[in-house]
Amino acid sequence: MRIIEKGELKWIDILRPTDEDIDFLEKNFDFHPLILEEVRTPTFHPQAESYKTYLFVILHFPDFNKRAGQIQSVELDFLITPKAVVTVRYQDFPDFDVVFEEMKKNSEEYFNKTTGHVFHHLVKWLFGRTFPELDKIKKSIDEVEHRIFDEFDDDIIEEIAHIKRQILDFIRALKPQKSAWDEMTDISIEFWGDRIKPYISDLIADYNRTLNFTETHREVTDSLHLTSSSLLDNKRNYVIKILTVFTALMLPLSLFASIYGMNLSYMPLAAHPDTFWWFMGGMIAIIIVTLIWMKKNKWI
Numbered sequence: 029m030r031i032i033e034k035g036e037l038k039w040i041d042i043l044r045p046t047d048e049d050i051d052f053l054e055k056n057f058d059f060h061p062l063i064l065e066e067v068r069t070p071t072f073h074p075q076a077e078s079y080k081t082y083l084f085v086i087l088h089f090p091d092f093n094k095r096a097g098q099i100q101s102v103e104l105d106f107l108i109t110p111k112a113v114v115t116v117r118y119q120d121f122p123d124f125d126v127v128f129e130e131m132k133k134n135s136e137e138y139f140n141k142t143t144g145h146v147f148h149h150l151v152k153w154l155f156g157r158t159f160p161e162l163d164k165i166k167k168s169i170d171e172v173e174h175r176i177f178d179e180f181d182d183d184i185i186e187e188i189a190h191i192k193r194q195i196l197d198f199i200r201a202l203k204p205q206k207s208a209w210d211e212m213t214d215i216s217i218e219f220w221g222d223r224i225k226p227y228i229s230d231l232i233a234d235y236n237r238t239l240n241f242t243e244t245h246r247e248v249t250d251s252l253h254l255t256s257s258s259l260l261d262n263k264r265n266y267v268i269k270i271l272t273v274f275t276a277l278m279l280p281l282s283l284f285a286s287i288y289g290m291n292l293s294y295m296p297l298a299a300h301p302d303t304f305w306w307f308m309g310g311m312i313a314i315i316i317v318t319l320i321w322m323k324k325n326k327w328i
Contacts, residue, residue, distance in 0.1 A: 029041070029042050032135055032139070037111060038113075039112070039114075039139075040114045041124075042114065050068060057082070057107070058081055059082065059107060070118045074205040075207075076208040076211045077215070081109065082109045086103065086106075087106070088102065088104070088204070089121075089154045089157075090198045092161050101200055102124075105117075108147060113143045113150075144216060144224040148224075155231070156234070162245065165191060166245065168187075172187055173252055176252060176256050189253075202239050205235065209231075212231070213232070280311075280314050280318070
């Protein structure tokens, strides 16, 4: 547990709540026992609820895990009173540590109004940290698009699948929050008054912008996946077509070679000195006639 306190306001941050942490909250705040029991473990379902003397908000934020090489959803629970903001986390969150240190260093700037303003700055910072990751995904999409139309290769499908996984991780963290943000304006105005409305509207705009960017990336990636799949299918069909043509050309030649490879006592023209050249010329003629016939029927 760590605390920032300035004047009448304070921010209490709890990482992986223990029994001692829960006892501290029970002794110092008027939180319902069911709420305290709920914050012991992750909930996974975003929500925003008002309990008259405090707000209980559960949000999820996408965080890029460098060790795992993928984006994970990080849960952040808020217990907000008129004088204190309590945040409960269940895993390390580097971006959260950055904003905590920044607000601690400049506490006079961030703790001079209401807990609603503290909540606004914290959540806005966390939403702001998602945009660089979305920009990286956009850059990856642009690179894949360039390769699809300029230097297509079979590995592109795998790269697109990796990008789609990152986008789905973003959507998994963001989209379930819609119901919580839909309720946030009303419960915030009821709790802090009309002066907090512009700040909550600002957070809702950030949320919608982040979600819209992610949805746009998903639509573009889906289109690129369909395009690359079509190009790959065409490429494979062309290879099969060439092999089929080659097989069709070789079949009559193989037939003649098989017939004259039989060990029979008599074969027409077998003893003639020019038979080899006649057969070679006949085979070439068969190939030319077959190619002309395929071309006429638009098979090649």
